[in-house]
Amino acid sequence: MERRMSAQQLVLRQRAELVRALCCGGSSEGLESILDLLLSWGALVWEDYLNVCVAGKTLCSRTRELLDLAYSKGESTCCLLLAALSHVLPDAQKDNLRFGKCSNIQNSLEMPTSATLTLLSDRPDLVTQLRNCVEGALGILVEKGFITSSECEEIQLPVYTSSQQVRRLLDLVKCKGEVAAEVLLQFSKRIQKTVVPPNKNDTFTMSASVAEYQKKLCSSISAQSHFLSTYSDTGKFSLDDIYTEGLLELGQTSTQKSLNLEDVVGPVGTLNMEADTVLVSGEAGSGKSTFLQRLHLLWARKTVLHNYLLLFPFSCRKLNTEQQDLSLKELLFLHCCWPDRDQDQLFQFILDHPHLVLFTFDGLDEFKQTFSDDQRHCCPTQPAPMPVLFFNLMQGSLMKGVRKLVTSRTEAVPPILRQYLRKEVLLKGFSPDGIDCFVRKHHSDPGVASHVLESLWSNTALLGLCHIPVFCWIVSKCYKELLGFGNSGPQTITDVYLMVLQHFFHHRISKGNRLGKGWVQQHFDTIMRLGKLALQALENSHYIFSETEVQNGGVTEEDISKGFLIQSKNISFDGIHYEFLHVTMQSFFAALFIILDSNSNNHHTIKRLFQTPRPEGCLGILQAKKYDGPSTENPNLQITSTFVSGLLSKRHQSLLLQCHPIQTLNKKRKQVVKCVSRGMQNHFKSIPRPVKGEKKSMHAMPGFVWLIKCIYEMQDSEVAKNVVATLEVEHLKLTYCNIGPLECTALAFVLQHLQSPVGLQLDSNSVGDVGVEQLLPCLHVCHSLYLRNNNISDEGIAKLVEKGIQCQTFKKIALFNNKLTDVCTQHFAYLLKTKQNFLSLRLGNNNITAAGAEQLAEGLRCCQSLQFLGLWGNNIGDKGAEALSHALEDSRTLVWLSLVENGVGSAGAQALARVIRNSTTLDELWLSKNCITRDGVEYLVQALEKNSSVTSIWLRGNNLSPEEVEEFSLRESRLTF
Ligand SMILES: Nc1ncnc2c1ncn2[C@@H]1O[C@H](COP(=O)(O)OP(=O)(O)OP(=O)(O)O)[C@@H](O)[C@H]1O
Numbered sequence: 005m006e007r008r009m010s011a012q013q014l015v016l017r018q019r020a021e022l023v024r025a026l027c028c029g030g031s032s033e034g035l036e037s038i039l040d041l042l043l044s045w046g047a048l049v050w051e052d053y054l055n056v057c058v059a060g061k062t063l064c065s066r067t068r069e070l071l072d073l074a075y076s077k078g079e080s081t082c083c084l085l086l087a088a089l090s091h092v093l094p095d096a097q098k099d100n101l102r103f104g105k106c107s108n109i110q111n112s113l114e115m116p117t118s119a120t121l122t123l124l125s126d127r128p129d130l131v132t133q134l135r136n137c138v139e140g141a142l143g144i145l146v147e148k149g150f151i152t153s154s155e156c157e158e159i160q161l162p163v164y165t166s167s168q169q170v171r172r173l174l175d176l177v178k179c180k181g182e183v184a185a186e187v188l189l190q191f192s193k194r195i196q197k198t199v200v201p202p203n204k205n206d207t208f209t210m211s212a213s214v215a216e217y218q219k220k221l222c223s224s225i226s227a228q229s230h231f232l233s234t235y236s237d238t239g240k241f242s243l244d245d246i247y248t249e250g251l252l253e254l255g256q257t258s259t260q261k262s263l264n265l266e267d268v269v270g271p272v273g274t275l276n277m278e279a280d281t282v283l284v285s286g287e288a289g290s291g292k293s294t295f296l297q298r299l300h301l302l303w304a305r306k307t308v309l310h311n312y313l314l315l316f317p318f319s320c321r322k323l324n325t326e327q328q329d330l331s332l333k334e335l336l337f338l339h340c341c342w343p344d345r346d347q348d349q350l351f352q353f354i355l356d357h358p359h360l361v362l363f364t365f366d367g368l369d370e371f372k373q374t375f376s377d378d379q380r381h382c383c384p385t386q387p388a389p390m391p392v393l394f395f396n397l398m399q400g401s402l403m404k405g406v407r408k409l410v411t412s413r414t415e416a417v418p419p420i421l422r423q424y425l426r427k428e429v430l431l432k433g434f435s436p437d438g439i440d441c442f443v444r445k446h447h448s449d450p451g452v453a454s455h456v457l458e459s460l461w462s463n464t465a466l467l468g469l470c471h472i473p474v475f476c477w478i479v480s481k482c483y484k485e486l487l488g489f490g491n492s493g494p495q496t497i498t499d500v501y502l503m504v505l506q507h508f509f510h511h512r513i514s515k516g517n518r519l520g521k522g523w524v525q526q527h528f529d530t531i532m533r534l535g536k537l538a539l540q541a542l543e544n545s546h547y548i549f550s551e552t553e554v555q556n557g558g559v560t561e562e563d564i565s566k567g568f569l570i571q572s573k574n575i576s577f578d579g580i581h582y583e584f585l586h587v588t589m590q591s592f593f594a595a596l597f598i599i600l601d602s603n604s605n606n607h608h609t610i611k612r613l614f615q616t617p618r619p620e621g622c623l624g625i626l627q628a629k630k631y632d633g634p635s636t637e638n639p640n641l642q643i644t645s646t647f648v649s650g651l652l653s654k655r656h657q658s659l660l661l662q663c664h665p666i667q668t669l670n671k672k673r674k675q676v677v678k679c680v681s682r683g684m685q686n687h688f689k690s691i692p693r694p695v696k697g698e699k700k701s702m703h704a705m706p707g708f709v710w711l712i713k714c715i716y717e718m719q720d721s722e723v724a725k726n727v728v729a730t731l732e733v734e735h736l737k738l739t740y741c742n743i744g745p746l747e748c749t750a751l752a753f754v755l756q757h758l759q760s761p762v763g764l765q766l767d768s769n770s771v772g773d774v775g776v777e778q779l780l781p782c783l784h785v786c787h788s789l790y791l792r793n794n795n796i797s798d799e800g801i802a803k804l805v806e807k808g809i810q811c812q813t814f815k816k817i818a819l820f821n822n823k824l825t826d827v828c829t830q831h832f833a834y835l836l837k838t839k840q841n842f843l844s845l846r847l848g849n850n851n852i853t854a855a856g857a858e859q860l861a862e863g864l865r866c867c868q869s870l871q872f873l874g875l876w877g878n879n880i881g882d883k884g885a886e887a888l889s890h891a892l893e894d895s896r897t898l899v900w901l902s903l904v905e906n907g908v909g910s911a912g913a914q915a916l917a918r919v920i921r922n923s924t925t926l927d928e929l930w931l932s933k934n935c936i937t938r939d940g941v942e943y944l945v946q947a948l949e950k951n952s953s954v955t956s957i958w959l960r961g962n963n964l965s966p967e968e969v970e971e972f973s974l975r976e977s978r979l980t981f
Pocket residue numbers: 232233234235246247248249250286287288289290291292293294295367412413442473474475477586587588
């Protein structure tokens with residue numbers, strides 16, 4: 005059992021977490037900063053450092069090497085390692101790590117006696133001081149003959165970040181001897197005196213030509229971002245009228261803090277200080293382009309981001325069309341805004357003041373080439389092919405210091421890009437309040453808005469879909485059709501897109517004519533022409549069509565008049581260009597074409613679209629690249645396959661039968677079912693055998709959720725049943741998988757058919773109250789439900805508990821870090837009273853006070869089964885602890901209780917002592933980070949004298965002096981301080 009752990013034990017026990025913390029971003033900056041500190045503190049000698057840094061080793065193996073080394077060197081090195089980790093890791097990554105007492109250790113080296121030793125002892129500061137002037141330092145050292153120009157070039161290779169260049173310089177100079185080291189130190193002292201930190205007191209003069217250009221840029225950006233393209237046909241709404249805040253959260257943290265627009269570009273959540281690129285990721289239609297558009301508009305009005313004088317907005321869709329090699333200068337001025345005069349002066353201003361410039365790139369996922377960092381290009385005036393230019397900008401080899409904001413579909417972010425990211429922000433669509441707000445903005449008539457909202461709230465599957473703004477837009481646009489559905493409204497995204505298809509055809513038919521039942525047949529030719537254009541283009545990541553391309557595809561004026569194709573907003577094109585109203589619409593037309601086209605080749609298209617293992621050869625874009633299902637390389641093909649599944653649902657058969665023979669439809673359907681089943685089988689095969697004593701557990705691989713969504717679109721319970729019939733796991737882990745309400749609906753649809761109960765782990769997603777409701781149909785097959793970090797409120801809990809008490813197998817719930825208050829405790833009290841086999845209730849990091857604890861106590865008093873109760877990080881105080889203790893005094897089942905960080909004092913400890921005295925089952929009691937004093941601990945010690953089951957009571961961070969800690973540790977070894 006755990007006692008107070010030594011630094012060595014902490015390093016050993018947390019090995020996996022430490023490796024993850026240092027390697028998750030892909031950047032080696034964290035590890036290298038730690039090595040700097042350890043060298044400067046004398047914890048590592050030069051040979052150790054060289055051993056860790058052997059060239060060619062991966063970041064993870066270097067990290068492991070360091071951990072092994074520290075462990076083998078003993079307690080004091082581990083202590084310094086933990087101190088360095090605590091110093092270097094961003095707060096967000098420190099949450100779940102323990103650094104022991106080592107976090108405040110300072111330099112333990114004596115004053116250095118030589119310049120080369122000073123290079124070691126001052127290494128962390130030197131890296132910071134010199135990183136903006138490596139070139140200057142190198143110049144002096146070359147000039148004085150200490151290093152050669154080829155050594156100088158090697159240090160400056162663009163593969164290295166500026167901090168890495170400094171480290172290489174320090175390593176080199178160390179070997180060049182005392183005088184060289186002395187020269188470098190003097191240079192560093194000199195620049196310390198002269199350099200003004202960037203951004204602070206940054207004096208620059210904005211010449212008239214820069215001011216004029218800024219004005220032109222603002223007015224062109226303002227004009228471009230005034231309207232949303234999805235509203236272009238109505239002419240009714242400006243962005244101001246309809247824009248609704250979406251949920252923005254930091255990626256890679258365990259806390260869910262909402263960000264505002266300025267935070268996205270600002271310092272909050274920075275993981276890699278060296279990188280300039282901020283990624284905003286989200287699902288299709290989650291509002292990424294609209295978010296950027298809003299940011300552009302507000303910047304152009306000078307309402308936000310005042311510290312950026314110039315903003316250059318790029319669309320990856322448009323960059324795709326660039327055939328010529330361009331220099332950075334041409335890229336800026338040709339693709340964004342042409343300066344009327346003084347181009348060179350203006351460009352020089354941009355080069356000289358990178359921190360005053362912001363670049364935005366919309367739709368990285370639409371860029372034809374996959375991100376690669378093979379080819380370095382650093383010269384701003386030299387032309388290069390577009391992908392080279394673009395990738396080097398994101399990496400920071402080009403225009404270092406300019407902040408870049410990139411949007412992308414989550415699943416399409418290439419892992420290799422992550423090492424160049426400053427941070428990742430997730431755009432999670434609308435909250436339930438956001439949906440309400442959007443619908444009310446869309447409908448000026450409050451009666452209609454309420455009617456639409458009522459029908460949404462009565463169809464929770466559709467409500468789940470509407471947290472994605474593009475679906476919310478469709479539902480609002482097609483409100484007449486929606487209200488016409490009554491109770492049997494759309495359930496799947498295919499239903500929603502069929503509704504919008506019908507809506508557009510309906511609105512474009514001449515007055516007096518009605519859209520009959522056979523409307524698909526009526527518009528068959530248009531559908532096929534647009535579908536063919538859509539599919540061929542999707543295969544090549546092509547989203548903008550010239551007039552010639554449209555004509556060559558056979559698309560007629562009349563087809564265009566239906567409104568699915570709109571004129572491209574990218575005004576700098578020659579001649580008219582078109583794009584689909586939204587890219588998801590392009591995917592939908594592509595899917596319609598695959599289903600309705602009688603060409604037998606579609607058999608291959610479907611096969612390739614659903615292929616999950618690495619295919620031999622496949623659709624255009626997929627051909628040349630490594631790829632794991634359609635998801636990773638081209639997310640639009642993934643959505644297309646979801647639509648294909650949905651269109652093959654038996655529910656839509658009668659609609660499609662009008663223009664396609666049943667045999668062919670059935671054949672395609674069989675094929676899709678086979679592909680999806682095989683895909684799932686592949687996932688199941690990847691489940692490792694359980695280690696002895698552990699549960700058989702499956703961690704969802706990429707593509708699992710996509711397959712589940714395809715099955716849901718088919719709306720066929722038999723398919724769902726067959727697919728999971730062979731799944732034998734006890735634990736299904738889907739953490740950080742972008743599970744929102746829509747995915748919950750699909751998961752429940754499939755998982756409810758599981759043969760034996762599972763633990764369903766959905767931590768760190770965006771389930772929310774709507775998602776919780778969607779999960780209820782599968783609650784009877786969940787013995788445990790893990791919903792940490794999911795924006796769940798008391799409302800969701802009310803529904804969960806109502807269903808949970810009817811489910812015999814449901815025994816454990818974890819709700820750490822949600823939005824729960826005392827209101828939820830009355831529901832849990834009811835559950836504890838009613839359900840006498842419930843085992844574990846974890847409610848840490850919510851907003852539960854003494855009143856909530858008193859409510860819980862009501863339930864606990866009648867509960868004969870609960871073993872684990874976690875309330876870490878609430879605020880129940882002494883009163884709450886007393887209430888719980890009274891209720892638990894006679895418990896014959898309680899094994900584990902956590903009241904860490906709850907404002908519990910000695911009165912609370914006194915009450916808890918009674919639980920300890922009586923209990924024969926309690927094993928661990930967690931009371932760290934409270935305000936218990938000597939008196940309180942005295943009660944606990946006395947109670948322990950009567951207890952033999954308790955193995956540890958954790959008391960770190962209470963109101964005790966070091967002497968008291970010492971004394972109690974000697975008296976009672978089961979206390980951990
Ligand atoms: N914040 C918002 N306020 C109002 N409407 C929005 C908002 N975000 C998105 N929408 C609506 O949803 C549509 C789709 O959004 P958008 O194109 O921004 O999504 P996206 O995430 O960029 O999609 P994709 O990844 O498919 O390109 C918009 O055209 C608009 O109608």
